[in-house]
Amino acid sequence: MKELAYASGLSVNNIRMIMDREPGLLTDEYVPVGRGVSRTFPIKSLKRAALMHAVTKMGVGITQAARMVAEFSSEFEMNHDGLPANIDAIIPRKYWSDLVKSVPKDEMRHGNNYEYYFYIIHVNETNQPVERKIYVGDMIMEIIDQTYVFQTMIRGEISPGMLEGPSSEAIMAMEGWERGGDFSIKSIMDFGDTPDTWKREAKKWQKVRENCTTKTQINVSLAIRDAFERVRLLRAEG
Secondary structure, three states, X not given: OHHHHHHXXXXXXXXXXXXXXXXXXXXXXXXXXXXXXXXXXXXXXXXXXHHHHHHHOOOOOHHHHHHHHHHHHHHHHHHHOOXXXXXXXXXXXXXXXXXXXXXXXXXXXXXXXXXXXXHHHHHHHHOOXXXXXXOOOOEEEEEEOOOEEEEEEOOOOOOOXXXXXXXHHEEEEEEOHHHHHHOEEEEXXXXXXXXXXXXXXXHHHHHXXXXXXXEEEEEXXXXXXXXXXXXXXXXXXX
16 A cells, blocks of 8 residues: 555555545455455556546545546546556557566456556666656546546647547536535536437537636646656665
8 A cells, every 4th residue: 555655646544545435446455464464456546546646736635536537537447447658659569579478467468557567677677767758649637627527648640549539538527626525527428318419518518628718637647657657666676
């Protein structure tokens, strides 16, 4: 738990609070060791915790941040088992075949868990820290007027990637996150029963997005890479 807290930037008390108030968000496994219990967390949990810490930098309470991350990540994780660190942008494909040999076989079966291992192994073996910057392909959490949340990617001259257009980028609408107890979240799929109704609602959100008063962007992938690097340095120190 201490390692998860250190890597994500959250406090141990934050982690405990999330586990008490939002059970299952930081999925864990319990492994008996002697008289106590050693708690290990999946890589998916590290990625979520890293994003939670980034969200709290906006002044959002930890419980509200946890709920925001849970809704924001759920659909993407159904297909990928974890938010993206965008390792493709920083480790050339020519290294991948060798890296795969060093990753535990079970981890290659779990969505994008390989990203964590690729990052740690590659940086340690090359002794070349990854430049901390924005890369094409990084996932962005975009919050419009403190209400509408979109999930998009930084696009360059390459293919736009996984997400295409506002109808697929609209994720959720929030109310009252600055008021704590009045906080509520509605998924885009709560606005109707069919894909057509969701698209119509998303177009309304997109209009607000294009004419907004405030826009907050969180680089999800960079927050995750920061967490990977903190784990790497912590373990290197022994």
